[in-house]
Amino acid sequence: xxxxxxxxxxxxxxxxxxxxxxxxxxxxxxxxxxxxxxxxxxxxxxxxxxxxxxxxxxxxxxxxxxxxxxxxxxxxxxxxxxxxxxxxxxxxxxxxxxxxxxxxxxxxxxxxxxxxxxxxxxxxxxxxxxxxxxxxxxxxxxxxxxxxxxxxxxxxxxxxxxxxxxxxxxxxxxxxxxxxxxxx
DNA sequence: CTTACAAGAATAT
DNA sequence: ATATTCTTGTAAG
Numbered sequence: 765x766x767x768x769x770x771x772x773x774x775x776x777x778x779x780x781x782x783x784x785x786x787x788x789x790x791x792x793x794x795x796x797x798x799x800x801x802x803x804x805x806x807x808x809x810x811x812x813x814x815x816x817x818x819x820x821x822x823x824x825x826x827x828x829x830x831x832x833x834x835x836x837x838x839x840x841x842x843x844x845x846x847x848x849x850x851x852x853x854x855x856x857x858x859x860x861x862x863x864x865x866x867x868x869x870x871x872x873x874x875x876x877x878x879x880x881x882x883x884x885x886x887x888x889x890x891x892x893x894x895x896x897x898x899x900x901x902x903x904x905x906x907x908x909x910x911x912x913x914x915x916x917x918x919x920x921x922x923x924x925x926x927x928x929x930x931x932x933x934x935x936x937x938x939x940x941x942x943x944x945x946x947x948x
Numbered sequence: 949c950t951t952a953c954a955a956g957a958a959t960a961t
Numbered sequence: 962a963t964a965t966t967c968t969t970g971t972a973a974g
Contacts, residue, residue, distance in 0.1 A: 854971070873955050877970085888970040890954040895972085909955070916954030924954095 776827045780926045794820040801919040858892045865906040868932045869947035872910040912940030
């Protein structure tokens, strides 16, 4: 665990690399403020274990899910930890739609735009994904191009690809996602 | 105001 | 099948 002002972070080793959780605790009120993914190929020089650090219980539970196969984080854990109200308007609707994409399925930028009520805003959805503060919780890796190609990913496309593979999404020979794996 | 995008569709080759 | 062009909503400068 590392401390920067009032924001504290912990780095969790995961199959896809490393996942850093950042939170604040103002007056006992723990609030997740960000998640960042990175390809932790080399042994992290200063990645302390969760054993001794003073990490809030909800953060520990989240870290456990991440270490234990990167499943979806249950709402029971994220409830009260993430202030979903901080996302207003278009961005909020986009994130809400993305959170409905089930594990093992993908959706397209255009589809999400439609769900968010701005059917022409596919590119704007892409931008919202690019600035997503909570990857995994808001599963932006499940948003791909309409033709099945991957699109982009802030933390590097190989992480997106590995996350999708981990979730059972299948690619065709031309490395495009099968039509069957599109949600809607 | 202009520019940059993690897009998409239409059109051309 | 791929390449090019045009339109597009948002955010950031």
